[in-house]
Amino acid sequence: MTVTLNTAPATARTAANAVAASLKHADALPAWTPELAAELAPLYERVKHVVTPMEWPHYAPLIKAINALKKERNAVILAHNYMTPEIFHCVGDFRGDSLQLAKEAARTKADVIVQAGVHFMAETSKILSPEKTVLIPDPKAGCSLAESITAADVRALREKYPGVPVVTYVNTSAAVKAECDITCTSSNAVKVVESLGSPRVILVPDEYLAQYVQTKTDVEIITWKGHCEVHERFTPEELNAFREDDPETKIIAHPECPPDVIKASDFTGSTAAMIDYVKTNRPKKAVLVTECSMASNVAAETPDVEFVRPCNLCPHMKRISLERIYESLRDMKYEVTVDPEVAERARRAVERMVNLTN
Ligand code: 13P
Numbered sequence: 001m002t003v004t005l006n007t008a009p010a011t012a013r014t015a016a017n018a019v020a021a022s023l024k025h026a027d028a029l030p031a032w033t034p035e036l037a038a039e040l041a042p043l044y045e046r047v048k049h050v051v052t053p054m055e056w057p058h059y060a061p062l063i064k065a066i067n068a069l070k071k072e073r074n075a076v077i078l079a080h081n082y083m084t085p086e087i088f089h090c091v092g093d094f095r096g097d098s099l100q101l102a103k104e105a106a107r108t109k110a111d112v113i114v115q116a117g118v119h120f121m122a123e124t125s126k127i128l129s130p131e132k133t134v135l136i137p138d139p140k141a142g143c144s145l146a147e148s149i150t151a152a153d154v155r156a157l158r159e160k161y162p163g164v165p166v167v168t169y170v171n172t173s174a175a176v177k178a179e180c181d182i183t184c185t186s187s188n189a190v191k192v193v194e195s196l197g198s199p200r201v202i203l204v205p206d207e208y209l210a211q212y213v214q215t216k217t218d219v220e221i222i223t224w225k226g227h228c229e230v231h232e233r234f235t236p237e238e239l240n241a242f243r244e245d246d247p248e249t250k251i252i253a254h255p256e257c258p259p260d261v262i263k264a265s266d267f268t269g270s271t272a273a274m275i276d277y278v279k280t281n282r283p284k285k286a287v288l289v290t291e292c293s294m295a296s297n298v299a300a301e302t303p304d305v306e307f308v309r310p311c312n313l314c315p316h317m318k319r320i321s322l323e324r325i326y327e328s329l330r331d332m333k334y335e336v337t338v339d340p341e342v343a344e345r346a347r348r349a350v351e352r353m354v355n356l357t358n
């Protein structure tokens with residue numbers, strides 16, 4: 001569908017102007033005009049199944065301004081699968097799970113990386129591309145897993161289990177990564193654990209991811225009590241109720257979910273693996289047991305699949321909006337820095353993982 005000024009209700013235009021007025025340099029945002037509507041029509045095509053014609057006039061001027069600023073600054077936007085569709089499909093240059101975004105951060109030729117994701121992802125980008133300017137649109141975009149463990153905790157674990165290698169999930173601070181042997185993401189955790197050739201491995205901080213990995217390997221896994229505040233809220237009862245409603249519903253879960261939730265699902269994998277599952281298998285109905293924006297992003301590309309949405313939002317991911325991305329590129333804020341000595345040690349651990357999975 002092509003959206004033009006004529007089809008956009010007056011209320012939407014008023015709201016679009018309100019967004020513009022809330023920004024410091026509102027005059028830098030283009031106006032919502034028939035020309036802009038026509039210019040951005042191909043982008044609206046990408047999201048028309050999940051963004052209403054009422055919403056589009058709010059987003060279009062910001063999208064146009066962000067894409068212009070990206071050229072001016074030689075910047076790229078790395079958009080995580082949990083970003084809302086207008087970010088993910090309309091301004092994201094590279095989209096994916098934590099591992100895919102880390103790999104893009106390592107190879108991009110851009111001068112500036114804007115991380116449309118959370119702080120640990122921006123730190124990973126800075127670790128892998130220290131010469132680049134890495135920006136996060138909201139520095140408060142944290143993560144309950146990253147908060148659950150410190151570098152001192154990892155040193156204490158090493159003392160308690162001498163000689164046992166330490167794997168840390170990428171959802172950790174640079175300081176924690178610097179203390180470990182290798183990092184992992186949810187898409188390569190089993191491979192990383194088994195690559196170490198050790199009968200015992202410490203895998204921190206996500207207890208549920210570690211328990212999931214334990215079901216896939218003979219290596220003994222020592223866990224930590226960190227949890228994702230979004231995934232720990234799902235229950236097997238709610239999933240079973242979806243299945244009872246329609247037995248054909250496919251339940252697809254992220255490994256940060258509790259073990260009884262994973263047991264109640266048909267497939268478990270990283271956010272990228274969950275998307276692949278839907279695109280390849282095209283179930284009639286699906287539940288993505290993860291942050292709820294991801295279902296909108298997949299629905300934009302698979303209108304033939306009906307998504308049942310238990311909506312758990314990540315409050316950290318949702319701090320990233322088009323407005324904040326625009327301000328970030330306009331004002332070159334907020335720059336993410338990592339102490340060079342910490343970054344050097346963390347880089348070894350992250351690069352070891354990236355090389356293993358290349
Ligand atoms: P992925 O590595 O699967 O993208 O997961 C990151 C994350 O934060 C999930 O909550």
Ligand code: SF4
Binds near residue numbers: 142144146229315316
């Ligand atoms: Fe962290 Fe969970 Fe949010 Fe992912 S969804 S960023 S693990 S709090």
